[in-house]
Amino acid sequence: MSFSGKTVLITGASAGFGAATAKLFSESGAKLVLGDISAEGLGEGISGDFVTLVGDVRDPAYSKELVKLSIDTFGSLDIAINNAGIVHSFAKIPDLTEAESRKVIDVNLLGVFWALQAQLPVMEAQFAETGEGCAVVNLASVAGLGGASWLSIYGASKHGVVGLTRAAALEYARKGIRVNAICPSFAATAMAGEAVDDPEVESHMTRGVPMRRLATVNEVVQAILWAADPANSFTTGQNIAIDGGLGAL
Numbered sequence: 001m002s003f004s005g006k007t008v009l010i011t012g013a014s015a016g017f018g019a020a021t022a023k024l025f026s027e028s029g030a031k032l033v034l035g036d037i038s039a040e041g042l043g044e045g046i047s048g049d050f051v052t053l054v055g056d057v058r059d060p061a062y063s064k065e066l067v068k069l070s071i072d073t074f075g076s077l078d079i080a081i082n083n084a085g086i087v088h089s090f091a092k093i094p095d096l097t098e099a100e101s102r103k104v105i106d107v108n109l110l111g112v113f114w115a116l117q118a119q120l121p122v123m124e125a126q127f128a129e130t131g132e133g134c135a136v137v138n139l140a141s142v143a144g145l146g147g148a149s150w151l152s153i154y155g156a157s158k159h160g161v162v163g164l165t166r167a168a169a170l171e172y173a174r175k176g177i178r179v180n181a182i183c184p185s186f187a188a189t190a191m192a193g194e195a196v197d198d199p200e201v202e203s204h205m206t207r208g209v210p211m212r213r214l215a216t217v218n219e220v221v222q223a224i225l226w227a228a229d230p231a232n233s234f235t236t237g238q239n240i241a242i243d244g245g246l247g248a249l
């Protein structure tokens, strides 16, 4: 895949999928706008053109600033990867606190909504002017495709991202913007906690996954780039599971 000359905005780019996605896009020729609430690791290991902006996706103004930074710096916004997200501790519904529950919805669901509000009009205007299509890839989860016990409000936030992805794809199907979501099962980032280093925890956490393992970061990142690739010009509104066979059960 070549993303030569494309401008790619990535949220949650300091760690995990976001950082690895940034690296692969950069190696494929893209210019990057990288955002995260944490400055630590942001832009690390990227050799091509990039700019960074630290901020919180819960703030709608931050999403607008990231888009403006892309236009002001590189003159375009071709691809957006709405990846920033958090998970809550495993807990039954009555045991989740109000603060934790609201935060998960604010970051995971409203964060993607504010991002879409900022990105879509700019991409639409760009398509009208240049005829070049744009792509948005949201990070949902298999917890957005089916029920996830002990992860209720996280799963609800990701079901919301799946819904936003479908709605945005429909609204912009004839306006040059494809919108898809990637839905991983547990993968080897900080979010998977001890499962990354402890085979016993990994085995417990992935007992429902036919491949019986975590996804690697690269397995998820490859799917993100695939969904963003202009070659996939007829793929939109899809919520693509990267799940070791879970969805086949």
Ligand SMILES: NC(=O)c1ccc[n+]([C@@H]2O[C@H](COP(=O)([O-])OP(=O)(O)OC[C@H]3O[C@@H](n4cnc5c(N)ncnc54)[C@H](O)[C@@H]3O)[C@@H](O)[C@H]2O)c1
Residues within 6 Å of the ligand: 011, 012, 013, 014, 015, 016, 017, 018, 035, 036, 037, 038, 055, 056, 057, 058, 083, 084, 085, 086, 087, 107, 139, 140, 141, 142, 183, 184, 185, 186, 187, 188, 189, 190, 191, 192
């Ligand atoms: N790792 C998994 O098992 C898994 C599975 C399914 C879906 N996902 C989703 O993939 C996405 C990336 O997760 P990851 O595993 O790379 O997690 P991660 O914790 O490794 O990285 C998430 C990044 O988002 C940033 N972030 C968190 N809150 C933010 C905020 N309010 N504003 C801006 N940035 C913020 C963090 O600082 C961090 O750099 C998330 O949306 C997550 O829900 C992860």
